[in-house]
Amino acid sequence: MNNNHFALARYLRDEGFNCDLLLLKDELPHFHPKCDTYDLDYQSWVKQLTWGSERQLLTVSPKLISADIDCYDVLIGCGLSPAFLYKARRALDIMIPYGSDIWEATQYRISSPHYLPRHLSSVFFQRKGLKHVKCFNLSNSESLYGLRCKKFAPRASIWEFGIPMVYHRQYSNPEELKNTHWLDEFKKIRQTSDLLVMAHGRHVWGGSGNMNAKGNKVLIDGWSLFCQRNPSIKKTLVFIEYGPDVIASKKYIANLGLESTVSWLPLMYRKDLMAGLSMADIVAAEFIQSWICGGIIYEALVMGKPLIMHSDEHKNPAKSANLYPIYNARTPEAIAGHLQQFVVNPDSGRNNGIAGHTWYLNNVVNKAISMYANYLINRASELGKIAR
Numbered sequence: 001m002n003n004n005h006f007a008l009a010r011y012l013r014d015e016g017f018n019c020d021l022l023l024l025k026d027e028l029p030h031f032h033p034k035c036d037t038y039d040l041d042y043q044s045w046v047k048q049l050t051w052g053s054e055r056q057l058l059t060v061s062p063k064l065i066s067a068d069i070d071c072y073d074v075l076i077g078c079g080l081s082p083a084f085l086y087k088a089r090r091a092l093d094i095m096i097p098y099g100s101d102i103w104e105a106t107q108y109r110i111s112s113p114h115y116l117p118r119h120l121s122s123v124f125f126q127r128k129g130l131k132h133v134k135c136f137n138l139s140n141s142e143s144l145y146g147l148r149c150k151k152f153a154p155r156a157s158i159w160e161f162g163i164p165m166v167y168h169r170q171y172s173n174p175e176e177l178k179n180t181h182w183l184d185e186f187k188k189i190r191q192t193s194d195l196l197v198m199a200h201g202r203h204v205w206g207g208s209g210n211m212n213a214k215g216n217k218v219l220i221d222g223w224s225l226f227c228q229r230n231p232s233i234k235k236t237l238v239f240i241e242y243g244p245d246v247i248a249s250k251k252y253i254a255n256l257g258l259e260s261t262v263s264w265l266p267l268m269y270r271k272d273l274m275a276g277l278s279m280a281d282i283v284a285a286e287f288i289q290s291w292i293c294g295g296i297i298y299e300a301l302v303m304g305k306p307l308i309m310h311s312d313e314h315k316n317p318a319k320s321a322n323l324y325p326i327y328n329a330r331t332p333e334a335i336a337g338h339l340q341q342f343v344v345n346p347d348s349g350r351n352n353g354i355a356g357h358t359w360y361l362n363n364v365v366n367k368a369i370s371m372y373a374n375y376l377i378n379r380a381s382e383l384g385k386i387a388r
Helices: 001-013 062-069 081-087 116-131 146-151 183-191 216-229 246-255 270-279 294-301 332-343 344-381
Strands: 021-023 046-048 135-138 155-160 195-199 233-243 264-266 281-283 308-309
Touching: 001 021, 001 062, 001 344, 062 081, 081 116, 081 308, 116 146, 135 233, 146 155, 183 270, 195 216, 195 270, 195 332, 216 233, 216 246, 216 332, 270 294, 281 294, 294 308, 294 344, 332 344
Parallel strands: 021 046, 135 155, 195 233, 195 281, 233 264, 281 308
Antiparallel strands: none
């Protein structure tokens, strides 16, 4: 596993399984397990590996990899774990891709001479490793990422449900949220806002050709329209200084004269952000690509907050009936209209948030625990061992 699977590891440990979390080298520091818990229990079962970064694929010893993983009967992972395990002649039982690990990491591209050997080896081993993955856990098997998995691992099974990225049992207790030193700052914003919108994702500008584009400009334009139409409402849009285009967003906000309605906070841990989400009226996700799961979405659902976002899945009546409710928007006009809708009928929005929380528990947490537990029990039976 890596730090994207911290919550899943906690849920499985709650069920009595002996589950460790192995952190690959060069994980992003703000996703470390310490950023997602208020206690220190994780220190006994989270272990840091000395390998895992792309530049090590050519040089890392297969014996070192084997020494770190041979004690485990089941391996669950993401990132470049398929590539490293392939070198050690092991395969992932279950892969939970986060996107770039099956998109950019599998594409050969023109590179500078000094980087080319590293790049070629990385793509080669990743493709080889993906071929041997036994199962993929995806929220949508027909998405671009899902089709990518089928291309490189056509014989793998696919579990089509979201991974529980947020451990709801910790954030369901308001007393736990008091453990963040950002609580007072969020309270100040809340006390001066009739409408508080949290948009805590990365700032990545770009069009539909950029899989990482978040639609920040679309949201800002929609916010501008809403502000123009509602000058008397005290309102705040909270952004986080996170992503390569923070400066572009700040300049654009200044050019539109919106600075007094936008609060910027520094990059912070999830356990701190969740206190802000608990006070928000609405959470804004993405407006370019269509996703139905991810950190921002699940964080909002855990806190029972309505989401405003773009989703093609929610436009399909057959699929939307089994999804959490959202304010579906992809244009500035639609964003402004849905914010207005919330102001006019806030109870409806709050009910959407409550329904979303229930959906997360039933369709993500409970389903994942059941599927993973059954896999672990069956695997233990094959090996003649006791699963828990």
